[in-house]
Structure formats: structure tokens, C-alpha cells
Amino acid sequence: xxxxxxxxxxxPGAGPIDQSQHELSDWEILADAINQALGAKGVKxxxxxxxxxxxxxxxxxxxxxxxxxxxxxxxxILIEKKILDKQQIDRKLAxxxxxxxxx
Amino acid sequence: MGPAVNEPTGKFKAGDRVKVKFxxxxxHLRTPWYIRGKTGRIERVYGDFLxxxxxxxxxxxxxxxxxxxxxxxxxxxxxxxxxxxxxxxVDIYDHWLEPML
Numbered sequence: 001x002x003x004x005x006x007x008x009x010x011x012p013g014a015g016p017i018d019q020s021q022h023e024l025s026d027w028e029i030l031a032d033a034i035n036q037a038l039g040a041k042g043v044k045x046x047x048x049x050x051x052x053x054x055x056x057x058x059x060x061x062x063x064x065x066x067x068x069x070x071x072x073x074x075x076x077i078l079i080e081k082k083i084l085d086k087q088q089i090d091r092k093l094a095x096x097x098x099x100x101x102x103x
Numbered sequence: 104m105g106p107a108v109n110e111p112t113g114k115f116k117a118g119d120r121v122k123v124k125f126x127x128x129x130x131h132l133r134t135p136w137y138i139r140g141k142t143g144r145i146e147r148v149y150g151d152f153l154x155x156x157x158x159x160x161x162x163x164x165x166x167x168x169x170x171x172x173x174x175x176x177x178x179x180x181x182x183x184x185x186x187x188x189x190x191x192x193v194d195i196y197d198h199w200l201e202p203m204l
Contacts, residue, residue, distance in 0.1 A: 003136045010137030010181065051131040051159035081161075 005058040006050075028067040035070055044077045052076040111148050113169025113197035119145045120203040121173060123195060131159035134199045138191075142203055143175035146192060154196070169197040 008014065038044050052073035053061065064072060078084045115121060125140035126132070133155050148171055153164030177189040 004132075007136045009135045045158050045161075047131060047155040047159035048161060050155075054131060 004054050005056075005061045006054050031067045031070050031074075035074060038074065038078075043081070043083065044074070048077050049073045052080075109150070111150050111169040112167070113148065113151070113171070114202065115145045115148070115169075115171060115197070115200065117145050117147060121145060121171075121200040122203045123173070124199050124201060126199070131156050134195055135193065137180065138175065138193050138195070141175055141180060143173045143179075143193075145171050146174040146190075147172040149194070152196075154198075156196075171195055171197070171200070173200070 035049070039046070049070070050073075053069050055076070056069070056072060060072070061069065075084075075089060079086055079089075120142065121144070122142045123134060123139050126134075127139075148169065150170065151167040152170050154166070154168045155164070158164040171194070172192050173195045175191040175193065177184060177186045177191055180191050
């Protein structure tokens, strides 16, 4: 098993930690809210979310921002638990694209 | 009345010398790569918790596992460094640890 893409503690060359403040976008706040709500409803647990992030494609994982990973792992867990299916999600996204245009 | 039911079930107490298992298997592993195979000392016993390596797959997390704060010498983990006197503290579950005599 290669070392997981999430497990990079102690690797050399990481550089200094970026400690600058950054504003959250509305969608990031919403991502957090959905995550909290699904947890409060007992739909998923933090450990499942972590596992979903660990199982992601490594290149995709590295390309994503923090909350993009959250959204991707929420999607994976909801599909795994058969609460939503991929077609439903893609259909809804297509609706949003039509309504608001692609981001 | 007695606190016995809440006694941690793990093998170790504060001060015990332990070695982290060098395990690698599929699944959700809660012990970071850089600390596997290293030797340290139990700093603190937190108590028993549902096993996150089981919860990660939607299972019940039972049996509970004892979680410890384990202290390592900085040079033992990162080699020569200007922080030679520092301790590296890592939270590690009982099933990842074996005794060092």
C-alpha cells in the first residue's frame, strides 16, 4: 500500500504553513452547514467523511480545495448509502447550470 | 457506584514504553505514517472510545478502544533538528501499540 494522499505529516519539502486569514465563500459556508446537518441527523459520521476523502482519486484530491473535498466526500457517502444517486446529482447540477450559467 | 465500568480497558498506563506497530492495510487507518514503527512513552490515558477505523465504514465502532497520548523524542522521529529537546505527542489507539521492555 502506498502512503495515502491525506497522510503527509512529516514529509520534507512541505514549506511553511500559510497562516494568512481568508474569507469564506457563501458556498463554503453552505458546505459546512450541510455537513453539520447530515451529522446532526445521524446520516453520516466524521470518520466516514475522512475515509471517503482517503479513497478519492489522488490527483483529484490534490487539485481540490478544502471545502471541495468536503463536498466530494459528502456526495460519495450519500451515494454509498443510497440516499442520492449520481444521476440525480448530475441532473440537479445541469438544472443549476441552465438557471445560473456555469461557474 | 464504582468507577470500574469506566476503567480504560487498554494494556498500558502512563509512563509505559511502547512501540507503534508498522501496519499497512486497506481501510481507514488512524495512525499517521510517520509515527509507525517508532518507540515512545505513554504520556496520558484518555479513556475508551468507539473505534474510528470501524465507524469509518458505517459500522458500530465496537469494541471500544483505549486512546492514549503517546510522547516521542523529536530526534527519534525527525532526526537531527534544532528541536532536540521537544516531545512529539500523537494520539494513538491501543491496538496500534505493543509493549517495549
